[in-house]
Amino acid sequence: MEENSDRLVMKFGGTSVGDLERIERVARHVRAEIERGRKVCVTVSAMSGETNRLVDLTEKAGGGDVSRTPDYDAVVSTGEQVTAGLLALVLQRQGIRARSWQGWQAGLRTDDSHGAAVIEDIDGETLGAAIDTGEIAVVSGFQGVSPDGRISTLGRGGSDTTAVALAAALGAFRCDIYTDVDGVYTTDPRIVPGARRLDRISFEEMLEMASLGAKVLQTRSVGLGMTHNVPIRVLSSLEEPQDDPANTLITSEEHIMERRVVSAVVPSRAEAKISLLGVPNTPGKSATIFAGLASAKVNIDMIVQSQARAGEAANVSFTLKEADLSRALSHLAEMKDEVGYTDVIADQNVSKVSIIGVGMNDTSGVAAQMFRTLAERGINIQNISTSEIKISVLIPAEYTELAVRALHDAFELGTVGAAGAGGPRAFV
């Protein structure tokens, strides 16, 4: 889609619209962009707490989790509808032309996976024509319309996805995600007080960080930004509008002149490890195990298979989200005869620490430096997995903070312009 250089999408999450005072501040952010000459489409989440309240009502009415039903969506989507209407009213009171748009009005079409729908199309023409007249479009986030004309929701975090999809459909020059932090950091500042905010980060790196559980942006929205090449700016809605606010711009690699080797260290605590002992060495056993777990919707990571001698039974271990542990274990118990393992061991006292960086692939010795750094602190690595721009290790949970601090230091992420494996940190 052609880029319209004055069209901007702004997204405000639940805490940013938590009460009317905050909605007033959102309106000031919108006004600041109008004064910069932008044609603005805003998308909003439900006021914080509201989605939980509505979900709770559906669970009481439906006698359990009914989040995959159209009527759940009809109830839960009202949270965003209220916020969108209220923001339009606040803008109008300030003399700004504005109107609220529901998903079905904006032609935001999804598939029929109620409660976790995927956006298939947005009618960018209608919405684009509306904002080009100078009217602010306030779009209810998180919702669309299914093929049979019912309200659908995109699942938790879907408001980020709505924002980036709107930006893509409108050919906006940027998508601004206002949240309760002012950007993306080199690591969790609660662990490393010297963690630095990144000025720019590539889509690929952000995607790895989001899938590792960094809460600042939802994975799907980053992927959508990458696919449609929509720069995403993360900034704080808790500040008043400024000319040059603190932020992190997530953009394509070509817009990041100086490539860092390592950009961030990401801890991920909600991990568990399962080891199956004495798995018979016959072809197809691994396929049986992992196909079975996949059918139980358990996502598996970091698989390691070890065998002392050829022909002997093997040990298979893998990591998974802690939340999936009991489901995985009960499924494995059902499969015991089929797989033929002798024992199963579950360990929740593990955590995953990852280093991420687009430059990693071209630079030898990054993995070695990571392992050496951890070994020097006496941290035992249980599993390892790597991608082109990421190295993850599984370690005992109690070493999490120590490992993060050591790696943040080793790759010199906290200092600007220093030499070392972290490389220069001046970006355009």
Next chain:
Amino acid sequence: MEENSDRLVMKFGGTSVGDLERIERVARHVRAEIERGRKVCVTVSAMSGETNRLVDLTEKAGGGDVSRTPDYDAVVSTGEQVTAGLLALVLQRQGIRARSWQGWQAGLRTDDSHGAAVIEDIDGETLGAAIDTGEIAVVSGFQGVSPDGRISTLGRGGSDTTAVALAAALGAFRCDIYTDVDGVYTTDPRIVPGARRLDRISFEEMLEMASLGAKVLQTRSVGLGMTHNVPIRVLSSLEEPQDDPANTLITSEEHIMERRVVSAVVPSRAEAKISLLGVPNTPGKSATIFAGLASAKVNIDMIVQSQARAGEAANVSFTLKEADLSRALSHLAEMKDEVGYTDVIADQNVSKVSIIGVGMNDTSGVAAQMFRTLAERGINIQNISTSEIKISVLIPAEYTELAVRALHDAFELGTVGAAGAGGPRAFV
């Protein structure tokens, strides 16, 4: 439209769906009708208190009353959307096929008077086909879609209107309005403990009662029932389903075999009286006064013009809703020079008492009996107005209860089968 003898519309108001326990009881009422072989369309209000909460939010956001704007409608309509979704979920949990319908999904088209829209059309085909499959349609009351595709609301009480309009569009054999009372009474039981529930009442009588402020049904819904000849049954949602529940059926006169002279005595307290003294006796003065008040949206009732001698200045007095009094007075103050009156007197200590009955028109002496009854109690009548089926008098407010009890007795409304001006009270 052709009547479909097994289609039924059921409507549940705000107190009937006030919490999940009550919604469960609503589901039992729906189930009872399914077991009777009915094809059911249900329409619901917002949970009690919810509309007020939402209106309050719009007023804070919009800086005052914004009830005539589309964004107000977007916010306030969510109350019904939530209830409809929750009832559908409760029915599904009980193994009953059901789905919620928003106004725009049900093709409930209105004009563009946001906040007080009028229904123009309902797509009875789609909804009718859905319920004929045995699926329960749960329609959000009070809302529709405007000509430009935005959500509209029908204004307070609009859920009754939605129900009757749905019944008309579906050709339903009846529209059941479940509320917190079990029918329509001969008078306010708080004033006359011996007030009786009416088994049947004509549309015309109910229309007069509703426009006098009887809260059991909204005027517009009764008018719609009369126009489309949809029998409306009023019954209590606070009871469990029964084979033969207490109720009042509002129907056309031909279905009421024995016409009563007087059916009900209706007090109306929220009245006020304005008297303009010394209005010059030139043509068109009355027109000037009442056209001016109409332009200020003040509804006028019971106009009396008195003149001692031809050619002299006249006194003009009229009644109006107490809520409109200050608006009327400030408008009259502006018109003082134009009208040329010498003084204006406002009196809030008045109330209107009316007797209503379709048989009144054929029976002489009803008015005489009414005036005599009040005179015997020493109650002074200030103004009188009559229609074919109603006589209203304005009296000092302090006599309201006395007048109601006296008239209820005089027309023998509390006793069954007795002779007298009230007439026989056995209806088919």
